[in-house]
Ligand code: FES
């Protein structure tokens with residue numbers, strides 16, 4: 303049998319624990335000015351102060367009106383928390399760096415990129431995802447218009463566009479097509495279905511949002 307390339311795990315301090323400890327020491331040092339030194343007692347106290355992560359901590363999010371609590375590492379983004387820990391897969395992961403808008407969700411009614419926010423920062427806020435747009439067998443009028451006017455091809459960008467558009471109409475039900483288009487400035491469709499989206503948008507504006 304070939305030898306495993308990975309040596310067996312040896313008990314002791316892990317790399318992560320080591321980094322966590324050194325991070326605290328560095329943070330403690332950064333808190334004092336140049337040339338100053340911490341007393342032994344201060345240093346021991348700073349190092350003993352419990353850090354925030356990297357081990358999992360409890361995170362409670364209100365997603366589409368339901369409170370969900372999971373254990374996550376503090377570094378987990380809202381997008382990954384929704385998709386991988388809460389099975390809420392409506393927001394899509396495309397660029398994962400705040401440029402495409404596929405991950406758009408509404409946070410207290412405001413569209414945000416879920417890939418650029420930590421899940422822990424979203425605690426205590428009302429999060430709306432594309433899943434909220436299908437209730438009791440009824441499709442919300444925005445995605446219904448997208449379907450009617452064939453405003454999607456691959457569909458990865460579509461949930462983000464739909465959420466951004468819904469957020470816009472929620473804030474101003476009488477928004478004009480030009481105003482709604484400005485709300486969609488942070489969303490990109492690589493398939494180029496903009497014309498069909500415009501048709502859907504015009505139909506929504508004629509109906510009053
Ligand atoms: S996946 Fe978040 S902006 Fe692209």
Ligand code: FES
Pocket residue numbers: 453454455456457458459460490491492493494495
């Ligand atoms: S439908 Fe393909 S990226 Fe928008």
